[in-house]
Amino acid sequence: MNHAKPSPVGRRRPRQSDIARAAGVSQATVSLVLRGTPEGMALAKSTRQSVLNAAEELGYVPDPVATRLAAATNGMLGLYTFSTTFPTEVAHSYYPILVGVEEEATAQGQDLILFTGSARAASRADDPAAVRRVRVADGCLFFGRHVPEGPIRRLTEDGFPFVYIGRRDEPGVPYVGADYVSASAEVVGRLAAAGHHHLRYLREHDQAPASVDREEGVLRGARAAGLDTSAMVVRTDGHDLDAHLRSWREEGVTAVVVEQTDTGAALAALGAAVERAGLRCPDDLSLALLGAPTGTRGTAPGGGAVYSGFDVPMREMGRDAVRLLLELISGAPEPPTRRLLPCEPVAGGTIAAPTATGPNTRKA
Amino acid sequence: MNHAKPSPVGRRRPRQSDIARAAGVSQATVSLVLRGTPEGMALAKSTRQSVLNAAEELGYVPDPVATRLAAATNGMLGLYTFSTTFPTEVAHSYYPILVGVEEEATAQGQDLILFTGSARAASRADDPAAVRRVRVADGCLFFGRHVPEGPIRRLTEDGFPFVYIGRRDEPGVPYVGADYVSASAEVVGRLAAAGHHHLRYLREHDQAPASVDREEGVLRGARAAGLDTSAMVVRTDGHDLDAHLRSWREEGVTAVVVEQTDTGAALAALGAAVERAGLRCPDDLSLALLGAPTGTRGTAPGGGAVYSGFDVPMREMGRDAVRLLLELISGAPEPPTRRLLPCEPVAGGTIAAPTATGPNTRKA
DNA sequence: CTGAAAGCGCTTACAG
DNA sequence: CTGAAAGCGCTTACAG
Numbered sequence: 001m002n003h004a005k006p007s008p009v010g011r012r013r014p015r016q017s018d019i020a021r022a023a024g025v026s027q028a029t030v031s032l033v034l035r036g037t038p039e040g041m042a043l044a045k046s047t048r049q050s051v052l053n054a055a056e057e058l059g060y061v062p063d064p065v066a067t068r069l070a071a072a073t074n075g076m077l078g079l080y081t082f083s084t085t086f087p088t089e090v091a092h093s094y095y096p097i098l099v100g101v102e103e104e105a106t107a108q109g110q111d112l113i114l115f116t117g118s119a120r121a122a123s124r125a126d127d128p129a130a131v132r133r134v135r136v137a138d139g140c141l142f143f144g145r146h147v148p149e150g151p152i153r154r155l156t157e158d159g160f161p162f163v164y165i166g167r168r169d170e171p172g173v174p175y176v177g178a179d180y181v182s183a184s185a186e187v188v189g190r191l192a193a194a195g196h197h198h199l200r201y202l203r204e205h206d207q208a209p210a211s212v213d214r215e216e217g218v219l220r221g222a223r224a225a226g227l228d229t230s231a232m233v234v235r236t237d238g239h240d241l242d243a244h245l246r247s248w249r250e251e252g253v254t255a256v257v258v259e260q261t262d263t264g265a266a267l268a269a270l271g272a273a274v275e276r277a278g279l280r281c282p283d284d285l286s287l288a289l290l291g292a293p294t295g296t297r298g299t300a301p302g303g304g305a306v307y308s309g310f311d312v313p314m315r316e317m318g319r320d321a322v323r324l325l326l327e328l329i330s331g332a333p334e335p336p337t338r339r340l341l342p343c344e345p346v347a348g349g350t351i352a353a354p355t356a357t358g359p360n361t362r363k364a
Numbered sequence: 365m366n367h368a369k370p371s372p373v374g375r376r377r378p379r380q381s382d383i384a385r386a387a388g389v390s391q392a393t394v395s396l397v398l399r400g401t402p403e404g405m406a407l408a409k410s411t412r413q414s415v416l417n418a419a420e421e422l423g424y425v426p427d428p429v430a431t432r433l434a435a436a437t438n439g440m441l442g443l444y445t446f447s448t449t450f451p452t453e454v455a456h457s458y459y460p461i462l463v464g465v466e467e468e469a470t471a472q473g474q475d476l477i478l479f480t481g482s483a484r485a486a487s488r489a490d491d492p493a494a495v496r497r498v499r500v501a502d503g504c505l506f507f508g509r510h511v512p513e514g515p516i517r518r519l520t521e522d523g524f525p526f527v528y529i530g531r532r533d534e535p536g537v538p539y540v541g542a543d544y545v546s547a548s549a550e551v552v553g554r555l556a557a558a559g560h561h562h563l564r565y566l567r568e569h570d571q572a573p574a575s576v577d578r579e580e581g582v583l584r585g586a587r588a589a590g591l592d593t594s595a596m597v598v599r600t601d602g603h604d605l606d607a608h609l610r611s612w613r614e615e616g617v618t619a620v621v622v623e624q625t626d627t628g629a630a631l632a633a634l635g636a637a638v639e640r641a642g643l644r645c646p647d648d649l650s651l652a653l654l655g656a657p658t659g660t661r662g663t664a665p666g667g668g669a670v671y672s673g674f675d676v677p678m679r680e681m682g683r684d685a686v687r688l689l690l691e692l693i694s695g696a697p698e699p700p701t702r703r704l705l706p707c708e709p710v711a712g713g714t715i716a717a718p719t720a721t722g723p724n725t726r727k728a
Numbered sequence: 729c730t731g732a733a734a735g736c737g738c739t740t741a742c743a744g
Numbered sequence: 745c746t747g748a749a750a751g752c753g754c755t756t757a758c759a760g
Binding site: 380395396399430431433 | 752754755
Binding site for chain 2: 013059061063064065066068069074076095102105106109110111112113114115116132133135136154158
């Protein structure tokens with residue numbers, strides 16, 4: 001026997017067998033008709049019609065769970081986040097992606113399952129069991145700077161359709177990322193064109209693809225402009241940068257480029273140091289920010305201008321990832337299954353020609 | 365026969381029968397052990413252990429779809445929005461709720477299914493079939509100013525657990541709403557205490573509970589303060605309010621209270637009229653806003669001060685709704701299943717004592 | 729203490 | 745053109 005599923009309160013909701021009884025056909029025939037398969041369409045008009053009528057009459061709605069178990073699709077797409085899901089602090093970087101995903105999912109008639117990282121028994125977001133849950137959905141989107149490889153490999157082996165939001169190194173893994181390399185190179189080129197020949201690139205220690213790509217772009221742009229890149233890259237853990245800033249200025253550095261991450265540590269540290277040094281931006285020092293989500297760009301210290309740099313098309317990435325995932329699910333992906341979207345350059349107000357007066361002209 | 369589910373690529377993922385074979389027990393026993401039921405715990409230690417080992421060995425993860433179909437729960441909560449889902453314009457009012465829901469769901473180890481309103485075949489968000497989809501989840505949260513009653517009644521009849529985010533009139537329907545009545549009354553009381561005796565309440569035509577409650581609160585507060593309420597309530601469809609504003613001023617009105625809705629039509633219209641009239645706020649006119657989501661409060665025209673009024677605890681509503689839903693699912697809800705959360709008064713800068721000089725003292 | 733069986737509500741070959 | 749049957753991977757009484 002079985003469960004008390006048939007609700008404490010009202011009538012049981014109708015299933016195919018109820019329709020079959022009402023229409024005087026077999027349950028299988030009901031399935032055929034309702035799914036609108038070729039076989040179903042080939043049935044006698046009268047059979048079809050009576051099935052359809054009975055279904056309408058009874059208010060039938062297919063059970064998505066049973067549908068899915070019986071190997072069909074269920075019109076649900078998963079979204080699994082490896083960063084802390086939704087936390088208020090990273091809301092700004094996460095939300096635009098969610099909006100994009102939601103928009104496109106809605107447009108495509110797909111529901112969305114937000115896998116909340118923790119969940120059930122074994123907890124951590126990178127727990128293999130946790131990741132495997134995503135299989136309830138027809139396919140899944142993954143997002144986060146750091147992603148556990150094991151569970152994902154397993155999914156690949158199983159042939160489960162998924163797409164990363166963000167570039168990945170693992171070969172064969174489909175993704176929709178941002179072209180940080182080109183965008184970062186362009187920013188450095190812009191600085192060089194404005195007359196900056198001594199600059200620093202400030203980044204965090206984190207080795208996520210998004211960070212690696214920005215650095216590569218910065219170096220590429222610097223070389224293209226003929227700049228000396230030997231001491232250009234500086235890593236910070238977010239601590240006090242006052243000493244650094246002072247020595248850079250003494251070395252004639254006129255511009256600092258900084259990466260934006262979900263922690264924002266590097267940017268915050270730089271901002272604080274600039275503030276404390278009493279420097280004005282861009283008068284005393286030009287600043288460029290590599291990649292804020294569209295619309296969330298902050299303003300620089302010592303001047304309050306909007307950061308120059310580029311925007312990351314988060315929303316569009318979300319939308320495109322949904323499209324790609326759907327293509328994968330249907331088995332016919334449009335050729336590039338690894339896509340990089342262009343970033344929008346932002347003029348901002350933190351880049352100006354360097355004051356030709358040399359280092360340390362203004363007050364300490 | 366059946367489907368090609370066993371992945372095009374790799375090995376089939378293990379199921380209970382695989383574990384059973386490896387451990388030399390029946391599949392049912394595996395289920396008992398893995399679910400950790402009383403019966404399962406009562407099994408011989410050695411049996412338990414070998415099952416557990418085999419499961420670990422094979423990397424077993426239960427199939428949530430099958431689990432759900434076989435009548436257990438699946439650890440998924442639905443969120444169904446009747447307003448346009450997520451559209452950028454209402455993002456501000458919707459997002460805090462989503463954040464709250466997400467936070468609590470994560471804390472409780474539940475995944476979230478975002479039903480995208482439209483979806484599949486028949487489209488509109490209030491389509492019965494669309495609403496019925498929510499049954500994949502263990503329970504569902506509903507949100508939106510306007511909610512179709514039919515589909516919901518059906519859900520009730522079926523004994524499906526759900527909770528509204530926002531107060532509802534339908535008897536017996538569980539909800540977590542905001543106490544707009546008290547909060548609105550308090551705002552009017554505050555105005556009266558500041559010396560305002562002639563005021564107007566501007567609202568839209570929309571008859572959602574949230575609007576009805578605000579009006580009730582305003583009238584209650586006004587009566588408590590001994591104010592004349594006969595001409596107090598004014599409805600607007602968002603069009604030109606210049607003439608209204610002029611006549612109010614001539615009648616000696618010194619303060620206007622306005623409701624915040626997801627369209628923001630009334631507020632926008634009032635703001636524009638105040639702007640055009642060249643009035644300063646709160647110098648020439650006090651303004652109060654009834655209910656913006658925490659943190660999204662805008663600034664008033666003619667002065668740029670933050671609106672006085674109250675904040676709606678969207679995030680907390682989301683959290684509490686998840687808790688209530690979980691209680692409902694487990695069958696043991698804590699007594700009030702219809703809850704109203706207090707709103708936070710916001711002092712803001714748009715309420716001041718009326719200038720004792722009477723109407724139209726300042727420039728047109 | 730454990731196994732065999734029925735059932736959840738569908739889909740999909742396969743017979744007639 | 746339609747029905748009977750098997751199967752998806754679980755859970756849950758019910759026997760032993």
